[in-house]
Amino acid sequence: MDFRSLFTRKSKSSSIATQRLQLILTQDRFEVSEDSMKKLQIELTEVLAKYFEFTMNSVSMSIKREGNSYVLMADFPYSKTNKIR
Template identity: 30%
Template sequence: MDLFKLFSGKPSSKEVAKDRLKLILIHDRSNISPELLDMMKSDILEVISKYVIIDDGDIDVRLTRTKEVEGTSPALIASIPIKKMKER
């Protein structure tokens, strides 16, 4: 048990580095360039912005892997905080 993490509430630098390395490996193995991921993020935000007002400061869009029956496959994970719904 990491006592520092228990009291600080923040992940240790070791955990942050480990998570970053995982993301880099996932990007490398999925053959999706950072530029393509940024374009996908922009398109997703453009579509969602038609319906809701989003918090631009805390958006997280990343590529990860999911376990399938026959191995793993890439998955796009998006965390987009919504401030409020737009009036229709």
């Protein structure tokens, strides 16, 4: 348990801002709509679900700037119990 959470009653507005910003910038950098992103997310999960046991919508995607290019990152939470089919 985080020591700090004992003293903070509600989530800080700065962390809400940072989370919103990450999402906004991912969409801006992709130059695609929220709908297409959701679709891509679902399809990616479906492909991986053929090999691993996943709960739908568990994937999160972002685009990070690395020097002059962008790197697309998709995070799939994976645990040992998600055995390979």
